[in-house]
Amino acid sequence: xGRGLAQTLDxxxxxxxxLAPCRFDTVDLPxxxxxxxxxxxxxLPAPWAAFDCRNNRLAxxxxxxxxxxxxxxxxxxxxxxxxxxxFIGTSTSGILQTELAYRRRDPHSGALPADFHYNTTHNTFxxxxxxxxxxxxxxxxxVVSSACSSSAKVFASAxxxxxxxxxxxxxxxxxxxxxxxTLYGFNSLGLISGQACRPFDAGRDGIxxxxxxxxxxxxxxPTQPRPGDVLLLGVGESSDAHHMSSPHPEGLGAxxxxxxxxxxxxxxxxxxxxxxxxxxxxxxxxxxxxxxxxALFGARVPCSSTKGATGHTLGAAGxxxxxxxxxxxxxxxxxxxxxxxxxxxxxxxxxxxxxxQAAPRxxxxxxxxxxxxxxxxxxxxxx
Amino acid sequence: xxxxxxxPAPALTVFVxxxxxxxxxxxxxxxxxxxxxxxxxxxSARCVLPPPMALPQAERxxxxxxxxxxLAVGEEAVAxxxxxxxxxxxxxxxxxxxxxxxxxxxxxxxxxxxxxxxxRFHNSVHNAAAGYWSISSGAMATxxxxxxxxxxxAAGLLEAMTQVVVEQVPxxxxxxxxxxxxxxxxxxxxxxxxxxxxxxxxxxxxxxxxQWTLEADYLSRLPADRLDDxxxxxxxxxxxxxxxxxxxxxxxxxxxxxxxxxYLEGSQxxxxxxx
Numbered sequence: 001x002g003r004g005l006a007q008t009l010d011x012x013x014x015x016x017x018x019l020a021p022c023r024f025d026t027v028d029l030p031x032x033x034x035x036x037x038x039x040x041x042x043x044l045p046a047p048w049a050a051f052d053c054r055n056n057r058l059a060x061x062x063x064x065x066x067x068x069x070x071x072x073x074x075x076x077x078x079x080x081x082x083x084x085x086x087f088i089g090t091s092t093s094g095i096l097q098t099e100l101a102y103r104r105r106d107p108h109s110g111a112l113p114a115d116f117h118y119n120t121t122h123n124t125f126x127x128x129x130x131x132x133x134x135x136x137x138x139x140x141x142x143v144v145s146s147a148c149s150s151s152a153k154v155f156a157s158a159x160x161x162x163x164x165x166x167x168x169x170x171x172x173x174x175x176x177x178x179x180x181x182t183l184y185g186f187n188s189l190g191l192i193s194g195q196a197c198r199p200f201d202a203g204r205d206g207i208x209x210x211x212x213x214x215x216x217x218x219x220x221x222p223t224q225p226r227p228g229d230v231l232l233l234g235v236g237e238s239s240d241a242h243h244m245s246s247p248h249p250e251g252l253g254a255x256x257x258x259x260x261x262x263x264x265x266x267x268x269x270x271x272x273x274x275x276x277x278x279x280x281x282x283x284x285x286x287x288x289x290x291x292x293x294x295a296l297f298g299a300r301v302p303c304s305s306t307k308g309a310t311g312h313t314l315g316a317a318g319x320x321x322x323x324x325x326x327x328x329x330x331x332x333x334x335x336x337x338x339x340x341x342x343x344x345x346x347x348x349x350x351x352x353x354x355x356x357q358a359a360p361r362x363x364x365x366x367x368x369x370x371x372x373x374x375x376x377x378x379x380x381x382x383x
Numbered sequence: 384x385x386x387x388x389x390x391p392a393p394a395l396t397v398f399v400x401x402x403x404x405x406x407x408x409x410x411x412x413x414x415x416x417x418x419x420x421x422x423x424x425x426x427s428a429r430c431v432l433p434p435p436m437a438l439p440q441a442e443r444x445x446x447x448x449x450x451x452x453x454l455a456v457g458e459e460a461v462a463x464x465x466x467x468x469x470x471x472x473x474x475x476x477x478x479x480x481x482x483x484x485x486x487x488x489x490x491x492x493x494x495x496x497x498x499x500x501x502x503r504f505h506n507s508v509h510n511a512a513a514g515y516w517s518i519s520s521g522a523m524a525t526x527x528x529x530x531x532x533x534x535x536x537a538a539g540l541l542e543a544m545t546q547v548v549v550e551q552v553p554x555x556x557x558x559x560x561x562x563x564x565x566x567x568x569x570x571x572x573x574x575x576x577x578x579x580x581x582x583x584x585x586x587x588x589x590x591x592x593x594q595w596t597l598e599a600d601y602l603s604r605l606p607a608d609r610l611d612d613x614x615x616x617x618x619x620x621x622x623x624x625x626x627x628x629x630x631x632x633x634x635x636x637x638x639x640x641x642x643x644x645x646y647l648e649g650s651q652x653x654x655x656x657x658x
Contacts, residue, residue: 143531241521
């Protein structure tokens with residue numbers, strides 16, 4: 001899709017996606033992926049060399065966009081480095097490093113190569129650890145790893161910690177990178193599409209996996225937010241209590257999460273102007289989400305999944321789609337979903353395939369995941 | 384991006400309503416309490432993981448060590464608190480996932496036949512234990528699933544205490560780790576399984592076992608508390624989830640005062656505890 005907000009907005013406006021036939025590593029699956037270009041060329045600065053892996057390279061690429069490093073530094077200056085927390089969502093972190101190391105095991109002892117650093121690469125926490133150290137922050141730090149809801153749920157954790165008075169600002173985000181575990185894993189479940197994924201299409205047949213890094217700096221809102229500021233108005237979180245890898249068939253958990261986000265924001269269904277759907281393009285996920293959305297919003301609210309453009313970026317999806325929603329709010333753009341040729345008539349929602357100019361004030365972003373974990377973010381525009 | 388909220392800064396105080404414990408030589412909290420008090424000798428022995436009987440049969444078959452240890456301690460803590468698991472929000476925190484499962488996946492992916500099993504894949508997510516917990520208990524409330532490597536217990540405690548105080552609801556915290564097989568063990572030396580579960584509530588009740596308050600300067604440079612018993616101290620250092628033991632030691636002895644826990648590098652977590 002591109003690097004930074006301007007390129008992302010351009011791509012959304014032009015309805016240009018980033019999915020292409022998979023040429024990642026040695027993967028021999030007939031599928032499309034959303035691979036970020038140039039990740040291999042990123043070099044982590046020497047003090048953080050031990051963190052070197054695809055996921056942290058992708059994180060660094062993200063941190064270097066749009067003056068984010070400077071904004072984080074300014075927040076640390078304003079509040080004190082101990083008062084700025086780091087909350088990052090990822091599902092597979094740097095597991096690719098371990099996958100590659102397993103190809104180089106000692107043929108006699110079975111040992112992994114000496115240059116394999118588990119703690120700073122594969123370990124789920126490494127991306128938050130790297131982000132915290134690289135940005136010079138000293139507040140609480142944690143990775144949220146609840147599969148595909150991870151980087152939506154970081155907003156909830158950061159918001160709570162701010163409300164509790166433990167921090168004044170937070171770097172939140174999601175970083176997930178391509179690896180064989182997810183490609184072959186989703187393939188084993190029969191959930192990978194052979195084409196570029198087609199969310200909410202009558203002919204949808206699975207996901208395309210993507211990778212992304214997305215970050216946001218979260219601070220307490222002033223009494224009078226500046227016009228154009230993006231506000232986190234509510235977060236809803238729930239569990240399906242149903243199945244490890246299939247959603248609740250009626251979308252019950254998804255509905256609970258959206259209801260809670262509305263309640264937390266003190267808003268009603270009529271106040272929502274756009275929904276960025278989870279919309280993975282598997283038959284059952286989209287059906288369950290459509291039931292939940294239709295139950296709450298009918299077919300009034302324009303909604304779309306941007307995964308046709310980005311692929312499913314798994315643990316990074318919540319963060320990435322929060323950024324898409326922020327762009328929608330600031331630029332009055334409701335992005336149409338890519339690759340959807342015939343919206344499924346069995347899914348009773350107002351699915352956008354073309355971009356729409358509008359002036360949304362309140363938008364919802366859905367992220368649901370394996371293990372029946374659901375999170376819905378309600379974002380608004382000040383002014 | 385900014386978030387709208389008033390700025391109340393309540394004292395972060397929670398009450399411990401129930402405890403679950405399982406680890407090497409530790410079968411439950413009652414036994415662990417005796418060992419921490421010094422009333423019974425602590426003898427390390429391979430952790431015995433009970434089958435997760437609360438799961439439907441299909442899920443029970445698929446459950447790995449991560450699920451077994453976390454469900455066992457979760458059930459013990461919730462029963463002790465006298466609450467219904469179905470109504471509880473939860474926080475699951477682990478220093479890493481199911482390493483046996485990870486080893487199998489990475490071995491398969493490094494072989495000529497890369498077809499991994501669907502069960503292995505869905506057990507590979509960090510929130511496998513939380514997912515199985517939700518299925519077994521019917522809990523539809525939120526579940527936060529965290530990792531902070533060796534700081535995972537303290538990170539989970541911070542998240543749970545924050546939720547209890549901000550949302551004014553009881554929260555189940557489950558922190559757990561399971562052993563690493565070779566060759567991963569050489570890179571991440573976790574020798575055995577350990578799980579601890581705590582039901583934390585916003586108010587005191589007749590079941591309250593302790594009161595914990597986060598200090599105003601909760602990020603502390605003081606060194607983390609250690610345990611006098613060398614075998615228990617070794618356990619505390621060997622398995623990240625066992626970094627909770629100084630807090631449990633305080634409960635066992637009905638201590639009042641400061642407890643400092645290992646957290647992030649150069650930054651520990653300081654709490655005031657009281658019976």
